[in-house]
Amino acid sequence: MPGGLVMDQLKRKLLELLNTDARMTAATLATMLDAEEEQVKQALREMEEEHVIIKYAPVVNWGKVDEDKVTALIEVQIHPEKGRGFDGIAEKIYRYPEVKSVYLMSGAYDLCVEIEGRTLKEVASFVSQRLSTVEAVLSTKTYFILKKYKQDGVIFEDTEGDQRMLVSP
Amino acid sequence: MTIQTEKGMLSYLNSTVKAIPPSGIRKFFDLASASKDIISLGVGEPDFVTPWNVRQAAVEGIETGRTSYTGNAGLPELREEIAIYLHREFELHYEPMKEVIVTIGGSEAIDLALRALIEHGDEILIPEPCYISYSPLTRLHGGVPVGIETFASDQFKLRADALEKAITPKSKVLILCYPSNPTGGIMTREEMLPIAQLVEKHDLIVISDEIYAELTYGMKHTSFASLPGMKDRTILVSGFSKAFAMTGWRMGYACGHPDLIAAMLKIHQYTVMCAPIMGQLASIEALRHGMEEKDKMRESYNQRRRLVVTGFRQIGLECHEPHGAFYAFPSIQSTGLTSEQFAYRLLQEGKVAAVPGHVFGLGGEGFLRCSYATSVSKLNEAIERIGNLIIMLSDEKK
Numbered sequence: 345m346p347g348g349l350v351m352d353q354l355k356r357k358l359l360e361l362l363n364t365d366a367r368m369t370a371a372t373l374a375t376m377l378d379a380e381e382e383q384v385k386q387a388l389r390e391m392e393e394e395h396v397i398i399k400y401a402p403v404v405n406w407g408k409v410d411e412d413k414v415t416a417l418i419e420v421q422i423h424p425e426k427g428r429g430f431d432g433i434a435e436k437i438y439r440y441p442e443v444k445s446v447y448l449m450s451g452a453y454d455l456c457v458e459i460e461g462r463t464l465k466e467v468a469s470f471v472s473q474r475l476s477t478v479e480a481v482l483s484t485k486t487y488f489i490l491k492k493y494k495q496d497g498v499i500f501e502d503t504e505g506d507q508r509m510l511v512s513p
Numbered sequence: 514m515t516i517q518t519e520k521g522m523l524s525y526l527n528s529t530v531k532a533i534p535p536s537g538i539r540k541f542f543d544l545a546s547a548s549k550d551i552i553s554l555g556v557g558e559p560d561f562v563t564p565w566n567v568r569q570a571a572v573e574g575i576e577t578g579r580t581s582y583t584g585n586a587g588l589p590e591l592r593e594e595i596a597i598y599l600h601r602e603f604e605l606h607y608e609p610m611k612e613v614i615v616t617i618g619g620s621e622a623i624d625l626a627l628r629a630l631i632e633h634g635d636e637i638l639i640p641e642p643c644y645i646s647y648s649p650l651t652r653l654h655g656g657v658p659v660g661i662e663t664f665a666s667d668q669f670k671l672r673a674d675a676l677e678k679a680i681t682p683k684s685k686v687l688i689l690c691y692p693s694n695p696t697g698g699i700m701t702r703e704e705m706l707p708i709a710q711l712v713e714k715h716d717l718i719v720i721s722d723e724i725y726a727e728l729t730y731g732m733k734h735t736s737f738a739s740l741p742g743m744k745d746r747t748i749l750v751s752g753f754s755k756a757f758a759m760t761g762w763r764m765g766y767a768c769g770h771p772d773l774i775a776a777m778l779k780i781h782q783y784t785v786m787c788a789p790i791m792g793q794l795a796s797i798e799a800l801r802h803g804m805e806e807k808d809k810m811r812e813s814y815n816q817r818r819r820l821v822v823t824g825f826r827q828i829g830l831e832c833h834e835p836h837g838a839f840y841a842f843p844s845i846q847s848t849g850l851t852s853e854q855f856a857y858r859l860l861q862e863g864k865v866a867a868v869p870g871h872v873f874g875l876g877g878e879g880f881l882r883c884s885y886a887t888s889v890s891k892l893n894e895a896i897e898r899i900g901n902l903i904i905m906l907s908d909e910k911k
Contacts (some may be wrong), residue, residue: 375823376816511542511555
């Protein structure tokens, strides 16, 4: 490899760059990282196959889209299953399409569940009818998200922009 | 009493000031500002905003009432941090209380150094193309700028034979600026050693403007002051603008022999008193906790550097490999246009602003300074637009 990047380093650098803009072409990425285009393609293929890269999706500020959306974070306490711990119960929850993310947490509760719905009522009914009724669930605490400022390292309404003069010495 | 204006206000002006032409960059700034949808490769500053922790340090200073003057040479903590940093990164040893002065940008440091050194008629050796202020400042202080042309075939490095040819009994100061604005050229330790020998032989003082020291790619910068015997003969000029994305703060410094720094301090205290305290507080934070961010920015410049250099070569422009700063300096000689004509048409027809090389002095004609401190998507778009103009120009020739 021309720049002396070994495959693992190349992959890491690719992930960092794609995280800033997933639409960059293999050719551009290769030039920027001083690698061969073929190697970049291979690295991307491998990472896709290994599910290191799961998909290329935009970061959307849904608040700007003319559509009602309610998001809630729910702290869930559960009673772990013998043998499987939290994984089986987590799956029972994350399989619902309304559930956007699920994390196993350390601390006062076990699962952090992010739920999205069209109305407050819809989210509330999901919590009471689907989530709370899972046998191992001991308790839930629901917090509605009022505004998203930053997600995945991206500031949603960044007012800083490029304020430089067009030409300077 | 009204001023007698029949003869015009200009007649009151100092003749040296009057004789200095306005910067060629200014003209392009006006042109570019009047146009719409411009992608600018003409910006001589980072596209990053100052790191948040550095900004917060200034805010905290303001909130806790740190709004006073500081000592003329700058806050002792800042001078100490500068000395520690220069030692760690560039193997330089400066005594913070005697050999370091904090200035209003690297620009003031250059001005102070020239003012402190120049006697009327002294010749100041300036490798060109170079940053636009050296020659006008030299004239303002009564010196005679002597340009030394450098060439793309040498990657715009100063060659010892060219320097020796330019030296006369009146030569007093050599100004070095590597990594270079506008060429992106650098000089390695080995390449600077013969320069240092000439400096010694002809008893010169060097003003080494190392403002881009942190931005070299593939190799670490060597400070001219770290060469054998050069510490006392060198006034090192640097600052926070480029490395820490702090251009608007106007924070710079100079380091050198205590006698030279004391002379510069004298001028500094009578002209500006001290650098603003808020900027000094921010600079302390940058040196204490800004290294990781600085390294990230450098990596990002390097990625974009490869992109533009490869891009220029793909559209048929010769471009020497710039190993420093954030400029590429492609040749547009193949188009048959002067750099001013090319830059003008690029702006009007291609909607890309770049600075024509001739404004940077000897050796700049035929080149274009392109800053790659802008987003990848804009760089790609700019390269495409430049490529289209080149195709159009070659069609015109037929």
